[in-house]
Amino acid sequence: MTTLPRTTPTTPASTGPSTGPIAHARADAAAGLDALLSAVGRLTADDLAGPSTLDGWTRGHVLAHVAGLATAMLGQARAAERGEVVPVYASPEARSAGIEAGAERTVAEHLTVLGDLRDSLAEAWPQPGSPLWEAPSGYRGGPLSGCLLAWWREVRIHSVDALAGTTQEVGYETWDDALCAHLREFLAVRLPDGVSVDDVAGDPRDVTAWLAGRVPATPLPGDLPELGPWPSSTPAR
Template structure:
């Protein structure tokens, strides 16, 4: 497997950039705007916004785990995760924006407090993978950057940092077990790999990722 072309500092910078894109994407949405469809089948923008906010809260649980050694899963259960997503349509536009903003800030502040030792403490993801806490900023970067595009308010893969796109493409290629990639611009390759709309000619269809 190819080693990730990223550092913790890289991932934190990409997470900040992605968070700004998400917050910019929803800045002018009213209730009708949040009720509109996102780019993810069956999800409104409100569903997606609450998912991104709940993800920050869930990653905050893993920060607590790394900092204290107290086992704190991302989500109490699959049902609890689904309930977090379902909250979106019940919240006002202002409440959704406040949740997105506050949860992102709290996660960033929690990461700021981790010591060098705590960054290397193992935690368990929602998929059951045991990873060091150094993976948490990358997990957040993926969520906010890709879902900023999925909100379908005008953000595209071309708006995402090149370093992030390279790291994303490397990871998905390896996880999908692909020997090579089609020719084309990096943003289009990343979109194709993640199962999003793209302009690559003759690229085989891939299922959704993330």
């Protein structure tokens, strides 16, 4: 853990993430979690044990991952408020163990855990325009705003992963234009050198889903390039 002077986040809000994008990401992430909670409440135990769209993971695994990430980002927000930088997870092994344990939760237990995290995140995130969004974090060497963006991406993407194939299916139509634009910018590094997002034909939402490693609602035309790994080292600004 690194302790920083309380005066560290001195960058004026106007030079950091603008109020509008931060406010939208915070609001849409909260709306995404609310929608996920509503849908999970109508799942059965068999639904939870069924396969998600992610190899080797049940729907319960995906929900446990969402809860684990929410817990991690809550820790980042609280650390920034204290003027500290802490790791996102204690270790990769601890992260994996948490997902495996959480995957065994009942529907009621998932709802309790995710509901408590929803309330805690709403209290812990700084208000739009706060200089704390520029405070250093333990996530990719970037500021706290990157933690919010990661949470926004993950809760929206994994809602589709967890609910696909159920009667409460949530699809890519729940991804608004701002999220799709953010995802295309964030994931463009997965494309080979010399290929841009604009070179990939198809509906922008389907292109976004493909860039995220998911199966688009409508297949994309033409020969698609092989995607590189998910971004993992550059600061998430």
